[in-house]
Amino acid sequence: MGLLRRVAAVVGLLALGWTTGCAGFWVAVNNSNGSGSTANDYVYVANAGTSAATATLTGFAVGTATLTAVPGSPYTLGFTPVSLAINPANSILFVSGHTGTGIGVIYAFSIGAGGALSALNNGNALSLSGEEISMDISPDGQWLMGLNADNTSLDEYGIVYNTNTQVLRLTGPSAMPYYNLVTGTIGASQVKVAPDGDFVFASLGTAGDLVYQLNTTTGVLTALSPLPPISTTTSDNALAVSSGSSYLYIARSGTNGGLAVYTISSSGALQEVSGSPLAAGSQPSSVVANTSGTDIYVANQNSGTISEYGVVTSTGAVSLLSPATIATVSAPWALAVDSSGDYLLTISQTGSPNLTMYSYTAGQLTFSTSSPTGTGPVAIAGTH
Numbered sequence: 189m190g191l192l193r194r195v196a197a198v199v200g201l202l203a204l205g206w207t208t209g210c211a212g213f214w215v216a217v218n219n220s221n222g223s224g225s226t227a228n229d230y231v232y233v234a235n236a237g238t239s240a241a242t243a244t245l246t247g248f249a250v251g252t253a254t255l256t257a258v259p260g261s262p263y264t265l266g267f268t269p270v271s272l273a274i275n276p277a278n279s280i281l282f283v284s285g286h287t288g289t290g291i292g293v294i295y296a297f298s299i300g301a302g303g304a305l306s307a308l309n310n311g312n313a314l315s316l317s318g319e320e321i322s323m324d325i326s327p328d329g330q331w332l333m334g335l336n337a338d339n340t341s342l343d344e345y346g347i348v349y350n351t352n353t354q355v356l357r358l359t360g361p362s363a364m365p366y367y368n369l370v371t372g373t374i375g376a377s378q379v380k381v382a383p384d385g386d387f388v389f390a391s392l393g394t395a396g397d398l399v400y401q402l403n404t405t406t407g408v409l410t411a412l413s414p415l416p417p418i419s420t421t422t423s424d425n426a427l428a429v430s431s432g433s434s435y436l437y438i439a440r441s442g443t444n445g446g447l448a449v450y451t452i453s454s455s456g457a458l459q460e461v462s463g464s465p466l467a468a469g470s471q472p473s474s475v476v477a478n479t480s481g482t483d484i485y486v487a488n489q490n491s492g493t494i495s496e497y498g499v500v501t502s503t504g505a506v507s508l509l510s511p512a513t514i515a516t517v518s519a520p521w522a523l524a525v526d527s528s529g530d531y532l533l534t535i536s537q538t539g540s541p542n543l544t545m546y547s548y549t550a551g552q553l554t555f556s557t558s559s560p561t562g563t564g565p566v567a568i569a570g571t572h
Contacts, residue, residue: 230303234269235562258303272569431479439472487520
């Protein structure tokens with residue numbers, strides 16, 4: 189599946205009208221034994237609302253078993269959000285969404301004192317064809333990857349930020365190429381950059397998964413051997429990469445579904461490990477792995493549960509913990525972990541409250557607190 193390069197003249201700026209104080213989504217999990225710090229520890233949730241006019245962005249400061257709204261939260265967006273990403277420096281929050289059919293946008297906010305958000309570029313957005321349903325950023329903070337379901341493409345943007353003038357520029361499709369993924373309709377779901385920055389992975393639902401090598405200096409992506417589709421009734425819905433970039437974890441639903449585990453070679457080749465996939469609940473929708481490589485969690489949307497797995501760090505072997513799952517308040521949609529590494533958070537598109545936070549010891553989750561975020565949460569992202 190070769191790379192096809194095309195140039196698209198779709199870069200423009202759209203003004204955004206803000207109605208609140210400031211002008212204006214699958215993170216790595218950290219170690220979980222209470223050794224972290226909650227300083228500058230924030231989590232943000234994008235809510236689609238009932239329409240673009242009611243869409244919001246809600247932020248929380250994470251404390252000891254507490255969630256406290258950041259100053260100015262909730263922020264009214266005025267467009268429909270679909271995905272979030274925070275840069276490695278924890279200074280910029282990117283929000284992707286759409287303002288109409290086929291009209292995609294990416295807005296950016298600086299993350300200030302107490303987690304308060306301020307719109308960059310005077311509230312202007314990068315305008316693009318189609319919406320980025322998933323975004324991730326290279327560990328050096330130079331490249332933003334967007335998985336565009338409308339265009340069945342992996343979009344790449346160079347990030348140029350002037351800290352003195354607070355001006356952010358995304359070098360869009362006229363300066364960087366699009367990379368076509370596959371022809372025809374796909375169930376594009378998530379893009380993930382490996383923590384070492386060497387590889388980029390894209391899950392395409394029933395179309396399998398793609399692998400690219402990333403040149404972090406030039407941004408050039410080189411297509412490697414993909415994971416072919418398992419079957420027409422098997423969907424790869426979400427991805428996580430271990431902190432050492434040695435393993436790829438896939439939340440897979442349908443035939444032969446569950447938690448699929450693959451080794452990642454130094455050349456980017458993927459090899460499924462013995463015993464994969466491991467059992468999960470119905471409709472796995474999100475997966476996260478901690479940076480120490482000891483625990484993995486999968487949100488099972490239809491089952492209303494989170495599956496818990498332990499990892500033998502010396503061998504990479506994965507096994508279900510006991511108990512293997514915990515029940516959630518309602519159908520979990522996406523997972524994130526706070527920067528202290530003490531808490532796992534999940535959002536739900538149904539039920540109330542729709543944001544739940546868990547502490548965990550030796551991999552086992554325990555309810556800590558919960559909070560409403562707004563109507564229809566679609567994405568969650570936490571500082572690293």
